[in-house]
Amino acid sequence: MTDGRSPIEILLVEDNPGDERLTREALKEGKVYNNLHWAKDGVEAMEFLNQRGKYKDAPRPDIILLDLNLPKKDGREVLQEIKSDDKLKRIPVVVLTTSKAEEDVLRTYNLHANCYVTKPVDLEKFIVVVRSIDIFWLTVVTLPPNGH
């Protein structure tokens, strides 16, 4: 599935294995060339992003799919830390929400997520969403140059 370019490094921060699998499946269905990394909570997500511990050799993700309801450190805290870290703040963050209500809550924190996506119940719609993320990444986002 290569079309001559590197796979997109995606960090999925999600505590629900069902959703992780569904995301993976949707990416597969959407034919997105990716390396999906999975962090099960906020703490793990930050270790991954800061390349600490077992994630010492983790790649810098091109995009972060962030669920809000996480154990230990929830999505809002993770988003806050990302956006206040100069090395990380340019990484696009797509917030995955269960409902429209969650999006409203998050907006009130004024944390400048790049995108909000309500997780659809409908599989087809979910595939469309994942696919649109891919397109979004390919066409709109120009990654800032890697500092290293």
Add this chain to the structure above:
Amino acid sequence: MPKVKQVERARREETATPLDAAFKLVDSLPVPVFFKSRDGRYLGVNRAWEEFFGIAGSSFIGKQVADLYPSDPAIAEKHAAMDSALYEKPGRQSYEITVRARAGRLYDTIYYKSTYADSSGEVAGLIGAIVDITARTSAEAALRENEERWRTIFNSANEGILVYDRELNVVAGNQAAERIIGVPLPEIIGAAGFTSLLPCVHADGRPVHTDDRPTRITARTGKPLSGHVVGIKRAGGAHTWLSVNTGFLRHGESSDWYGVISSFTDITAQRNAENAVRESEERYRRTFELAGSGLAHVSLDGHFLRVNRRLCEFLGYSEGELVGMTVREISHPDDLSVAETPRNKVAAGEIDSVRFEKRYLRKDGATVWASVAIAMERDANGRPLYAISVLDDITARKETDAAMRESEERYRRTFELAGSGVAHIGLDRKFIRVNRRLCEILGYPESELIGMTGREISHPGDLDIINDQRPSLYAGEIEHVRVEKRYVRRDYSIVWVAFSMVVERDAAGQPIYEIAIFDDITERKEAEAALAESEERFRSLTQLSSDWYWEQDEQFGLKFMSRRMSERTGLDPSAYIGRKRWDQPALNLTDEDWARHRAQLERHEPFRDFEMERPNTDGGTRWICVSGEPIFDGSGRFRGYRGVGQDITARKQAEADLRRAHDELAKKADELQRSNAELEQFAYVASHDLQEPLRMVSSYTQLLGKRYGDKLTGDAQEFMHYVVDGAARMKQLIEDLLAYSRVGTKGKEFKPASIEAPLRKAITNLRASIEEASAAVTWDPLPTESIDEVQLAQLFQNLIGNALKFRGPGVPRIHVSAVDQNDHWELSIADNGIGIEPQYFERIFMLFQRLHTMGEYPGTGIGLAICKKVVERHGGKIWVASTLGEGSQFHFTLPKRETPS
């Protein structure tokens, strides 16, 4: 001629008979004798008669007396008259008469006449004899004349004259002597002169002794005295001063004297005058110099000739400076002409002296007032020599006068204009003098009031109020009488007067009149009466009410508290009287509370509803509520506080109960709210969290169908369809439920906005459905109100969405309108849809209530419940009116809120 015959016969028969002898005697007498008949004819005369008259008797026999004095009828008549008188009263007669006799000369004579009778006894005629006394009368006359002359001189002399004999005793004195000496002549005569009768002194005042008497001096020295001065001491110390001359009385040229004559004149006046002049001059000199008045002699051209010390002092110049100056130089410029006219009048002699007042300028420039008297000194011919000016310093008097005038004027004005009525009342109690104000107070004109007594116009109930005190006032036991009493005015209205009276006394302390002051205090009395009434009312009120009255002194000590306090509260008043409020504990107040209260009192501010929970002796407490106001006296001085107190224990308990009830209610409300919020939160969380597993079911079922659908049987595919469909409906249900719960939990603040804005938003959201149904949505202009725009958009969206969903067979027409209902707006969304049966009008707003099967119209039954919740959150209500098959009108209200400024 019988008569002649008779005479002849007498002569012849002179020796023959006594009668003849008598005739012979008569004829030979040297005294003229004549006989006259009764009818006045001469019968015979003697030789002496013939000689005396120079007439021969024989030729005159038969003639009458008138023939004797042919040229002197007066003499003849006198004789004839005397004859007649004699015949009237026969007898003897004699009289002196001056007759003309021989040689035509006049002789002083005495006629002696006697009647004689004839043989029958009848008066036949008279016989007269003439005694020539001419020689005698001449000598006598000469002597008499001489004596008379001396006597006249003696008696009429102004000099006193006393004649002394050889023994120097007074033998004669004149009237002047009597007058001058002041002793009756008979007493003087025989005495040794006046010096022996009266105490006498020499000119130098020494007493005159016997040997010093002027007569003794004269006799001793043998020399007459001239101008010898002797004074007679009079009772009372005055002297009669005499200048005495003496001389000797001698016979002829004899050197021996037989007496002394003394003449004297009263020189007292002269001597006194001399003394007086001397004294006067001395006095004048002294007076001039020492006079309290300023004195000046001023020349006719106005220069000072002579000035005294006082004048120098008065004008502030030395004598040397003043003499030679003119009066004009020291006169006040404004008074230069004051003296002119009077001075000219004096100079012209029109008036003796003149007095006027004028101002002078002292050397130091000060102005002084003088009362000036001017008289003119003249020479013997009456020509003016110089003016004598007497100046009295009346500066002080002028000032006093002015002050006095002012004072009098002030007094008069005060009397007249006094705000008080003023009267002078005579000792007979009658008004002597009244001022205007008194007339106003008593309502009588002055003319009527004067002469009336106060008693006449006193109120019958107050008649003796003043009289009772008068004796003490007059006795000086009290200085004044002060009473309040009523008078009856002229119009019979009653006036209350504050009356005060003093007695004016003369210098001897005797009362002259009374001075009375009247002040109209009717208003005050009425106010007092009203106050008393008000106080009575207040007292009864406090008796009846739960309140009691209290007073605090200047130090905030409680000085009075009405009995009601202990009655009401059961608290012991003695624990409070005399103490400050903060001296006793109040369970509800902190030290800070007390300090605040105390500060308020010290600022003299009123306070309201100050509540204290006072411990009671029975172990309980009573709640006391006091309010107070500061008291200030007439001069604005703080006198303490007064106020009321109230037992509010019952109220406090009621309040506590109420508060407890309220607290419980509030607690329940809180619990309810929390419960509701928890419920909403639960609904939210539940609906949110339910979506996760639902999504798993739905997504994996679809993934299963997508990946393995061709491997499933027809039944399995159908089952899977129901799973997916159920999951989709459940998702809708959950989302609606979530929306519903969010109305309460996630609502936004109300902000003023036009209601058209959410309407337009809803229409925009529904555009696809509207176009699909070809519906016509219209609206009237909608008002601006304070709203949650998002929720209102949802409201419109649900209602319009319903109208589209439950549309009728025709073109859907949906109209939104608003009606102003004063305190709220009523909005309506009317459609021409299928309508609703009335029995469902309320039910449709309940959660999950549906009127149709899912097959007819899809839906969760939450939309109208959300609408109801939105409207209720806005404080309004929602209802529906509808006719089945014709359409529905959904109405909801929005209360008007004040637009935030």
